[in-house]
Amino acid sequence: MTAVSIDTAPKTAARRRERWANGRTYISAAIIFIWCLIPFYWMIVTAFRDVGYTFDSTPFFTHVTWDNFTTVFSENLGNHFGRNLLNSLLVSGVTTVVALLFGVFAAYALSRLEFRFKFLVLGFILGASMFPGVALVTPLFQLFTNIGWYGTYQALIIPNISFVLPLTVYTLTSFFREMPWELEESARIDGCTQGQAFRKVIMPLAAPAVFTTAILAFIASWNEFLIASQLSNDQTKTVTVAIAYFAGAQAHQEPYTAVMAAGTVVTIPLVILVLIFQRKIVAGLTAGAVK
Structure with missing residues (x-):
């Protein structure tokens, strides 16, 4: 015992x-x-709270109203929130697609191919991601004004791509670097060209990382404010800029409840994306550690 x-x-x-x-x-x-x-x-x-009880400490289920969401989409107050949502979807969607299109090939080249100055190129890409965006506002404003692009979608998309692309390349490079070379070599032995091996073997395995990178790129572009606030007009204004200039139902009063309602609406697409692709996101975040 x-x-x-x-x-x-x-x-x-x-x-x-x-x-x-x-x-x-x-x-x-x-x-x-x-x-x-x-x-x-x-x-x-x-x-969801009534304007008269904005700073009230009562529980959540009291003084509930839908009027704040009506105010958000009320064009008679000078708000064009529906159009602003479409603008953000367009700018973020195009930015994400273009960044992935170039980022996948750049990341593959940096991780799988040997060429001169490879680490110098990767250093430039990382340096571009650390460059302060506020230093680019004035040059971009002058450039796009001179060429007639001020207030256009391309004036918002091109700077967004320059900020999102380094994130895309860096994230995918880390994944491609951890992928075994033997997979590609086996495909080449079976008769595939390098392009076919990339398309039929590498890309299916990289799908979780690509999905994860797409979500991160979309969120980064969706939340961008600095460039959009200076280069957009009433027709191309995104939701982040629209909320900053939001008009409330009452004059000379800060529309706190309407702003929070707009923030709730803006958050919904991001939540939906994460819920739909949550398995891909988790697989992409852990793929580099287990493969």
Whole structure:
């Protein structure tokens, strides 16, 4: 009996330490989760709250109204939020597609091919992602004004691509670098050209990483404000700029509830994208670690 007790004591202590470590992990994750959700909670609460009770501390289910969302899409107040949503979808969609189109090939070349100055090119790409966007506002404004592009979609898409493309290349390069060379070599032995091996073998395996990168690129473009605030007009204004200049139902009063309603509407497409592609996103985030 004494021997059995001595043998089981370390195992019991180990299990106790493991449970305590798991408990700390869950508690820490719950604290971070709650901390991150608090702003979204207050945004939704304020979005559905009557204007007269904006700063009221009553529970969520009191003073609920849909008038704030009506105000968001009310064009008689000078708001064109529906058009602003379409503008953001167009700019973000085109930016994401173009960034992926060039980023996939650039990342493949940087990770799988050997050529001179490869690391210098990768350094330039990373340096471009760190360049402050505020330093580009004035030159871009003067350039696009001189060539007649001010207030056009291309004036918003091209700068967005320059900011999103380094993120795309860097993310996909890390994935392609971890992919085994033997997969491509086997396809070449079976008679595939390098292009066929890339299309039939590499790209299907890279689909999770591509989906993840597409979501990140779309979110980065969707949330862009600085360039859009200076290079867009009333016809091409995106939602981030529209919210900053939002008009409320009452003059000389900050439309807090309407702004929160607009923020809720803007968040919905991102939530839908994440929910639809959540499995791809998780697979893409973990693919480089397990393949």
